[in-house]
Amino acid sequence: MTMHEAGLDQRFALAQSIAEEAGALALDYFNKRDTLVIETKRDPQDVVSIADRNVETLIRERVAARFPADGFLGEEFGHVDGTSGYTWAVDPIDGTAPFVNGLPTWCVSIAVLHGGVPVIGVIHVPCDGEIYASAAGRGASLNGAKLNLDPSRTIQNAITGIGCNNYVAPERVGQIIAALLAMGGNFIRNGSGALMLAYVAAGRLVGYYEPHMRAWDCMAGYCLVKEAGGDYLTFPTEGEALLEGHPVLASNRSVYGDLLALHG
Incomplete structure (x- = not known):
């Protein structure tokens, strides 16, 4: 195994564990959002903004603790350059409108880029208990089941x-x-x-x-x-x-x- 492959596998494992932890934190905010609005006398948009920031902070801290030389690009706190050649690209809660309105179609999105190309992609959908995971040359899976696209699906017979x-x-x-x-x-x-x-x-x-x-x-x-x-x-x-x-x-x-x- 090359150093790059080892580094990729280590980051892939970390991305999956972080996605689980971050999704659990986001889901806790989601389940408490009405109570939080009442208790804090805030607009629902403020509550999701707080959740966004705190979930991204969690992800940034986990990455920095393990790979301090990696770059990081997040929706909430912007871009920090790294020196390792790897950059994490993270949306702590993608789908804030569904989140605010009590719909389940929001997720935590974590990617890692190397040479400007996405080589790791993990998406956690907490309301559905789904984790999509992929890494370059290692395939894609949904809750551990391998994903393979069907070429017979077309614009006309699919959505x-x-x-x-x-x-x-x-x-x-x-x-x-x-x-x-x-x-x-x-x-x-x-x-x-x-x-x-x-x-x-x-x-x-x-x-x-x-x-x-x-x-x-x-x-x-x-x-x-x-x-x-x-x-x-x-x-x-x-x-x-x-x-x-x-x-x-x-x-x-x-x-x-x-x-x-x-x-x-």
Whole structure:
């Protein structure tokens, strides 16, 4: 085993254990959110912000304790450069709108990049008791069961995830959905881009497209899709580009060209 392989396996094991611990903390906030709003006299959005920050702090502390030379990019506290060649990209709670409104479609997303490429992707969905895990050359799994994408799934006989946010003009979202429907497809949006990418890896969705996402939202899902046998649109990671929003597209190999047409 090379030093890189050993380092990858050590970080993969750590990412999975951290995802479990972070998911448990986030779930505790989720289950207590109404009480916390009443007790603190805060807006529900404030409560999820507190949960976001505390979950990310937990993840940062666990990584720093084990791999202090690794870089870290998180949604809440930004980017810290490292010297090891590895960078963690983390969204402590992806899907804050579902979280605030009592829906189960939110997750903890943890990725590790090496050479700008996602080589580890772990997504924990606490409400469903699901852990998606992947590492480069080691495949993808859901609660330990191996994931392999089915090439017979198409735009027409499966569901495609579509994402949108304030960075995307409403008219553009309408165009994307209209084009997908014109292809004979159908769409879903559950409020968490990271989770919809995990669903692509699991074959629940045939593909996912969002015109603007951040690295902490998509890198774990990208690794999962790749290791399950799918393809994804390259996300720029050089310098400041890593901190900016870019189009995100992932699918099984049969559908990739169709989704690129939506993007085009």
